[in-house]
Amino acid sequence: MNIPRSHSKTLFEKIFDRHVIMIRESGDALLFIDRQLIHDLHYRSFEELQATGHSIRYPDQLFATPDHSVPTTAKNLADIPPGEMHDTIAGLQQAAKRIGFTHFDMTDPRHGIVHVIGPEQGITLPGLTLVCGDSHTSTHGALGCLSFGIGSTEVKHVLATQTLWQRKPKNMRIMVDGFLGDGVSAKDIILAIIRNIGAAGGTGYAIEYAGSAIRQLSIEGRMTISNMTIEAGARFGIIAPDDKTLEYVYGRPHAPTDEKWDEALAYWRTLKSDETAIFDKEIKIDAATIEPTVTWGNSPQFCVGISDVIPNPASEADLATRANMESALTYMDLLPGTPVNKIDVDRVFIGSCTNSRIEDLREAANIFKGKSVAVPTLVVPGSGLVKSEAEREGLDRIFTDAGAEWREPGCSMCVAINGDVISPGQRCASTSNRNFQGRQGKGSRTHLVSPAMAAAAAVTGHFTDCRQLGK
Amino acid sequence: MQPFDKLSAIAVPIDIPNCDTDQIIPARFLRRAKDDPTYARFLLHDLRFQADGSETDFIFNRASYNNAQVLVCDINWGCGSSREAAVNALMANNIRVVIAPSFGDIHYSNCIKNGVLPIRLSATDCGHIRIQLHESPGASIAIDLDEQAVLGPDQIRYTFEIDPMDKTRLLSGLDDISMTLEYQAEIESFEQKYRQNNRWIF
Numbered sequence A: 001m002n003i004p005r006s007h008s009k010t011l012f013e014k015i016f017d018r019h020v021i022m023i024r025e026s027g028d029a030l031l032f033i034d035r036q037l038i039h040d041l042h043y044r045s046f047e048e049l050q051a052t053g054h055s056i057r058y059p060d061q062l063f064a065t066p067d068h069s070v071p072t073t074a075k076n077l078a079d080i081p082p083g084e085m086h087d088t089i090a091g092l093q094q095a096a097k098r099i100g101f102t103h104f105d106m107t108d109p110r111h112g113i114v115h116v117i118g119p120e121q122g123i124t125l126p127g128l129t130l131v132c133g134d135s136h137t138s139t140h141g142a143l144g145c146l147s148f149g150i151g152s153t154e155v156k157h158v159l160a161t162q163t164l165w166q167r168k169p170k171n172m173r174i175m176v177d178g179f180l181g182d183g184v185s186a187k188d189i190i191l192a193i194i195r196n197i198g199a200a201g202g203t204g205y206a207i208e209y210a211g212s213a214i215r216q217l218s219i220e221g222r223m224t225i226s227n228m229t230i231e232a233g234a235r236f237g238i239i240a241p242d243d244k245t246l247e248y249v250y251g252r253p254h255a256p257t258d259e260k261w262d263e264a265l266a267y268w269r270t271l272k273s274d275e276t277a278i279f280d281k282e283i284k285i286d287a288a289t290i291e292p293t294v295t296w297g298n299s300p301q302f303c304v305g306i307s308d309v310i311p312n313p314a315s316e317a318d319l320a321t322r323a324n325m326e327s328a329l330t331y332m333d334l335l336p337g338t339p340v341n342k343i344d345v346d347r348v349f350i351g352s353c354t355n356s357r358i359e360d361l362r363e364a365a366n367i368f369k370g371k372s373v374a375v376p377t378l379v380v381p382g383s384g385l386v387k388s389e390a391e392r393e394g395l396d397r398i399f400t401d402a403g404a405e406w407r408e409p410g411c412s413m414c415v416a417i418n419g420d421v422i423s424p425g426q427r428c429a430s431t432s433n434r435n436f437q438g439r440q441g442k443g444s445r446t447h448l449v450s451p452a453m454a455a456a457a458a459v460t461g462h463f464t465d466c467r468q469l470g471k
Numbered sequence B: 001m002q003p004f005d006k007l008s009a010i011a012v013p014i015d016i017p018n019c020d021t022d023q024i025i026p027a028r029f030l031r032r033a034k035d036d037p038t039y040a041r042f043l044l045h046d047l048r049f050q051a052d053g054s055e056t057d058f059i060f061n062r063a064s065y066n067n068a069q070v071l072v073c074d075i076n077w078g079c080g081s082s083r084e085a086a087v088n089a090l091m092a093n094n095i096r097v098v099i100a101p102s103f104g105d106i107h108y109s110n111c112i113k114n115g116v117l118p119i120r121l122s123a124t125d126c127g128h129i130r131i132q133l134h135e136s137p138g139a140s141i142a143i144d145l146d147e148q149a150v151l152g153p154d155q156i157r158y159t160f161e162i163d164p165m166d167k168t169r170l171l172s173g174l175d176d177i178s179m180t181l182e183y184q185a186e187i188e189s190f191e192q193k194y195r196q197n198n199r200w201i202f
Helices: A011-018 A044-051 A084-099 A114-120 A135-143 A152-161 A186-197 A212-216 A219-232 A243-249 A258-268 A319-332 A358-368 A384-392 A395-401 A451-460 B085-092 B105-112 B123-135 B164-172 B176-181 B184-197
Strands: A020-023 A028-032 A035-039 A062-065 A129-132 A146-149 A163-167 A170-177 A205-210 A236-238 A281-286 A293-295 A303-305 A347-350 A377-379 A427-430 A445-448 B006-013 B070-072 B097-100 B117-120 B140-144 B149-151 B157-159
Touching: A011 A020, A011 A146, A011 A205, A011 A236, A020 B184, A028 B184, A035 A114, A035 A152, A044 A084, A044 A152, A062 A084, A062 A114, A114 A129, A114 A135, A114 A219, A114 A384, A129 A135, A129 A152, A135 A146, A135 A219, A135 A236, A135 A243, A146 A236, A152 A163, A152 B176, A163 B176, A170 A186, A170 A212, A186 A219, A186 A281, A186 A293, A186 A303, A205 A219, A219 A236, A219 A243, A219 A358, A243 A258, A293 A445, A347 A358, A347 A451, A358 A384, A358 A395, A358 A451, A384 A395, A427 A451, B006 B097, B006 B123, B070 B123, B070 B140, B085 B105, B097 B123, B097 B140, B105 B117, B105 B164
Parallel strands: A035 A062, A035 A129, A129 A146, A170 A205, A170 A281, A205 A236, A347 A377, A347 A427, A427 A445, B006 B070, B070 B097, B097 B117
Antiparallel strands: A020 A028, A028 A163, A293 A303, B006 B140, B140 B149, B149 B157
16 A cells, blocks of 8 residues: 555654654653663652652553662672662662562562663563663664653653653664674674764664664664664664564563454554655665774774774864864874774673673674683673573583683673773773773773674784684 | 753853763762762763862863853763763752753753753854853853853854753743643543553553
């Protein structure tokens, strides 16, 4: 059937429109929010909200877990010494008990990073609106869910009203077509995208990722892509659900069953952009041109391929960008023209909501097999379920035999407020999402890479093309 | 929230493109309560303080900017993490206006919801204003939200765009929850139908 262009919609618009309660004259829409995830750093929200006379409207649409403040050496609250981390985790636990929302505490095998456990538990589903007080909430868009990060005032607004005021963003489609080379992963695709459009390229947009290379990715890989949408400036990153998505969702604890599944399925089958839908911006990327990638600056847009050299700011025409590059090179202690594979690392971190799922750990283990780490290496699974699956497959033994540390799930060295930090001046190959100054500890120097590239750097002590190792 | 209508105050030029919210407030302070008496120190902390707690020569520390209430910044100010603590740190220093060519989307919205006015001016205009502020440290800028206008140190007048609803929020100081609850009837009627049509969600 031909849909007139004027009535055609993008995937994002279809989900957005379905949740609009009303639109004010200014164009601001009041959106119904299906689900909210909450982590430890927001534990004060409940008391703050209740102090202003409001209550939690739908505790059964709220799901919580501690992740940011969890020491990866602790198995339960009693293992954490008195102090801020303990108070934060205890605070969330007490709120859950008092109010009665679902809380996966540290001893629960389903505990982990919010953005890992949401999809794992089927809390994240296609066609829903889902929010969390964390910018990487775009992760859930990989399942065709309209998900976005919000601030703490908005967290309280959703708790009190189950709604949010939003202006409809513009639509951008990023088509990644062609075949990915061996050893090239979802992480390399998203870094290539951010390099292409810039760290502010997506500001004001909802991004839909499409194309054959995105289709070929597993759901885990798609989550790595949508996860880093915010690093390109956009709050929303979404991928149309397909059979792979439905297979992933089916049978998960919070997913619908029986006739409710059929009802959901009828809706989910409509979740794709109409052929005549209008995008305000379209970007095309050839997957075959992407190679394993390493960031060199303090913004994810500053990245190059492993066979490349550190770029020279002098060849940058834009003066502001040139100055930005120069200050990044000073902070990172790098010289233009240095081959990337000649840069030594002091630490390696494999984990975070970007790359801590089972597939990421398999990719890393494939490189570690039969080798030893040259630098201290931390491997942190994204959830208790990822941890037990990895142990079932024997991946933990591969990591520990290589000399890497195998820890309890949490955000760990991505946000570095749980005790896992890098010393000033140290250089880290990290599978996380931000290479900002001081992100992994004051004075830390972070290079973002894929799990295979992080593992390759761990075993050689310098950035190394992961395609030359493994197998 | 504290309403905002107009202000004439000292402005600090911050020449950092893509200044992320990790720079505005490092993550290790995120567990602190908003009313922590030392909160003001957390703003741009690692740029302002050495490891031993002594001050660096970062521009924000200089005496001419002691009573500053405005920041004039570079592109993509407040990108990265959604931490609202970044705005709390601005407020703890009595910064009520941030002018930049572009903002991180979440930070922009957090500013609006806490009584900080984010103003988008072109990169050229922001650059021009920053140069003047460097040339006359401690110079003031005047901002009028109702008029949607900025008066630079050289008396050049700039106008800016702002969403009408955001403007009302700032002018009235009303918090969103009170405003939303005025639409309680609409919300309930939507919900009733929505729950009937989407049984699989509930």
